[in-house]
Amino acid sequence: MNYLPYLSTIVTFAFTVAVYNRYRQRGGTHLLLWAVGLLFYGIGTLSEVILGLTFNIFVVKIWYLTGAMLTAAWLGMGTVHLLFRKGNAAQILTWVLLIISILAFILVLVAPVNAASYDVTRPVSEQYKDILTRNGATIVLTILLNIYGTLTLVGGAIYSAFLFWRKRILANRMFGNILIAAGALSPAMGGTFLRAGLVDMLYLSELIGAIVMFIGFVMSTSRNAEPVFNY
Amino acid sequence: MAATRRSKRFDRTVITEKIVPVLLVVLVLVLLAVLIVIGLSLVGAIPSA
Numbered sequence: 001m002n003y004l005p006y007l008s009t010i011v012t013f014a015f016t017v018a019v020y021n022r023y024r025q026r027g028g029t030h031l032l033l034w035a036v037g038l039l040f041y042g043i044g045t046l047s048e049v050i051l052g053l054t055f056n057i058f059v060v061k062i063w064y065l066t067g068a069m070l071t072a073a074w075l076g077m078g079t080v081h082l083l084f085r086k087g088n089a090a091q092i093l094t095w096v097l098l099i100i101s102i103l104a105f106i107l108v109l110v111a112p113v114n115a116a117s118y119d120v121t122r123p124v125s126e127q128y129k130d131i132l133t134r135n136g137a138t139i140v141l142t143i144l145l146n147i148y149g150t151l152t153l154v155g156g157a158i159y160s161a162f163l164f165w166r167k168r169i170l171a172n173r174m175f176g177n178i179l180i181a182a183g184a185l186s187p188a189m190g191g192t193f194l195r196a197g198l199v200d201m202l203y204l205s206e207l208i209g210a211i212v213m214f215i216g217f218v219m220s221t222s223r224n225a226e227p228v229f230n231y
Numbered sequence: 232m233a234a235t236r237r238s239k240r241f242d243r244t245v246i247t248e249k250i251v252p253v254l255l256v257v258l259v260l261v262l263l264a265v266l267i268v269i270g271l272s273l274v275g276a277i278p279s280a
Binding site for chain 1: 240241243251254255258261264265266268
């Protein structure tokens with residue numbers, strides 16, 4: 001199963017470039033924040049690739065920071081900017097998330113590491129609890145960031161799909177948002193599998209999530225679409 | 232704009248009238264399930280990620 005992070009990394013970085021190019025062409029803070037979230041996603045899967053070849057304390061910390069803590073929250077922040085365009089709520093939340101992300105970086109940076117127990121043949125998702133000593137604040141922050149990210153990213157995509165369905169317009173965007181919601185749920189469910197002890201499922205869920213979200217994004221931004229939500 | 236949007240309307244089919252609503256409900260239920268699991272981690276009822 002360890003070849004899966006290679007595929008996830010390729011797909012995710014291609015997805016990141018596609019979203020960033022869209023941002024350069026059309027602007028929109030939501031696209032920039034999605035690109036940031038996807039960059040974290042790709043760095044997380046790239047860390048899994050590296051940790052499948054060799055052990056490095058810094059890479060373990062980067063894996064946890066990007067993959068477990070920041071990806072969902074930054075992707076969700078993009079959706080918040082897309083859906084809440086009036087007022088300053090989205091901007092304020094972005095600054096709050098930036099401060100929390102810096103705090104998360106510091107917490108992970110100073111976390112003690114037990115390198116002796118690492119086995120390069122086993123997935124890092126199976127071993128990280130024995131390697132990385134996380135304090136209560138780190139765990140609570142991880143959970144809160146994931147609740148926020150999953151709720152805003154998946155909830156936002158479901159809500160957008162529902163609006164298109166109710167108005168019976170732009171079928172490509174309706175189906176695109178359904179795919180984005182389903183794709184975003186995949187790694188979130190992978191985290192759930194991780195808690196249940198099914199550690200290999202995380203890598204598979206990351207790959208499925210990246211592919212399905214990418215297809216959803218391409219479908220939503222196809223040229224024949226009316227920019228109702230200006231993706 | 233209104234005329235353009237009307238032209239973007241899609242026809243009602245079995246997929247859009249039956250399958251899409253079911254998919255949306257299923258996605259909401261899965262989302263709730265994932266959030267409940269994450270929430271249970273927060274209160275310590277199950278191991279945290």
